[in-house]
Amino acid sequence: MSTFSEANRKAFNELSETYNTKPWQQKLSSQVSEALQKREDWIGVQWATPGDGRDVRLLDYACGTGSITKALGPYVTTIQGIDISENMVEQYNKAALSSGMKPENANAVVGDLFAEKVPEHLAGERFQGFDIAVIGLGFHHFEDPTLSVKRLVERLKPEGVLVIVDFLPFDHDHQQATDADAHGMAHTIKHNGFEAGEMEKLFTKAGLEDFGWSVLAEPATLEFERGTVDRTLFVARGRRPATTWNKMMTWASGMQDQLGGQLDPRADGQHVPPGGHFGLRADGT
Numbered sequence: 001m002s003t004f005s006e007a008n009r010k011a012f013n014e015l016s017e018t019y020n021t022k023p024w025q026q027k028l029s030s031q032v033s034e035a036l037q038k039r040e041d042w043i044g045v046q047w048a049t050p051g052d053g054r055d056v057r058l059l060d061y062a063c064g065t066g067s068i069t070k071a072l073g074p075y076v077t078t079i080q081g082i083d084i085s086e087n088m089v090e091q092y093n094k095a096a097l098s099s100g101m102k103p104e105n106a107n108a109v110v111g112d113l114f115a116e117k118v119p120e121h122l123a124g125e126r127f128q129g130f131d132i133a134v135i136g137l138g139f140h141h142f143e144d145p146t147l148s149v150k151r152l153v154e155r156l157k158p159e160g161v162l163v164i165v166d167f168l169p170f171d172h173d174h175q176q177a178t179d180a181d182a183h184g185m186a187h188t189i190k191h192n193g194f195e196a197g198e199m200e201k202l203f204t205k206a207g208l209e210d211f212g213w214s215v216l217a218e219p220a221t222l223e224f225e226r227g228t229v230d231r232t233l234f235v236a237r238g239r240r241p242a243t244t245w246n247k248m249m250t251w252a253s254g255m256q257d258q259l260g261g262q263l264d265p266r267a268d269g270q271h272v273p274p275g276g277h278f279g280l281r282a283d284g285t
């Protein structure tokens with residue numbers, strides 16, 4: 001583990017018991033949660049719907065105590081948390097159990113996907129092929145953003161989506177000093193926020209398509225011992241391209257629909273319910 005990652009591990013181990021206990025932390029977590037839920041269509045994942053039998057899998061990377069899991073839990077069927085801090089992982093698993101989630105549906109493990117050599121315990125099927133991977137407020141703590149995006153993209157299934165929620169650039173000197181005074185966290189922060197162009201480049205370089213960028217209107221207020229600071233949150237989204245096989249399957253199923261339509265006795269219009277030709281419901285909505 002790099003010195004920088006080790007610094008993060010230690011610092012978040014110490015913070016884990018009080019993380020998300022103060023009102024400003026809870027408000028920040030709700031802001032992130034609402035931001036994701038309001039953008040459920042924009043994110044562009046085929047979310048789980050009751051009874052459809054599909055497994056929709058979320059990777060909550062740098063999961064902390066589980067804010068992202070709480071926000072997106074109702075939309076997916078299986079959640080894998082990963083965090084570098086063993087104490088955060090412990091808090092996550094406690095919270096998941098006490099909210100009635102079964103470990104096979106939501107659990108977290110200790111790990112660092114950005115290590116030079118990715119640990120073997122993160123190699124299994126359980127850690128691959130996600131429909132969506134989300135990093136909530138962790139990205140500015142990662143040493144190498146290019147490598148981080150690349151390693152997470154590798155864990156997505158074709159057409160899977162990567163979402164990053166983080167801060168727009170914030171005042172370096174003032175902020176670092178304030179954070180350092182308050183929590184001794186300055187040495188865990190590598191980047192003082194990100195801009196749209198920077199994020200788009202990172203996503204494109206990692207092979208993601210369909211870049212999306214959305215800035216939250218309401219600033220997040222962080223309260224440190226030396227004072228309060230406002231930061232602006234963004235949500236960035238990108239999609240792993242479909243494989244040639246996926247594209248062929250989509251094309252084939254489109255053809256099948258068309259041919260099916262031509263052969264369908266209803267296509268002569270005699271048996272189509274009112275409004276049926278354009279997929280309208282019979283009541284015209």
Ligand SMILES: C[S@@+](CC[C@H](N)C(=O)[O-])C[C@H]1O[C@@H](n2cnc3c(N)ncnc32)[C@H](O)[C@@H]1O
Binds near residue numbers: 083
């Ligand atoms: C600010 S917290 C965010 C936690 C949570 N996602 C949330 O939204 O509340 C950042 C988290 O990133 C984790 N972290 C830092 N570096 C990491 C790395 N290289 N790999 C995995 N987790 C890391 C920390 O342990 C911490 O739990």
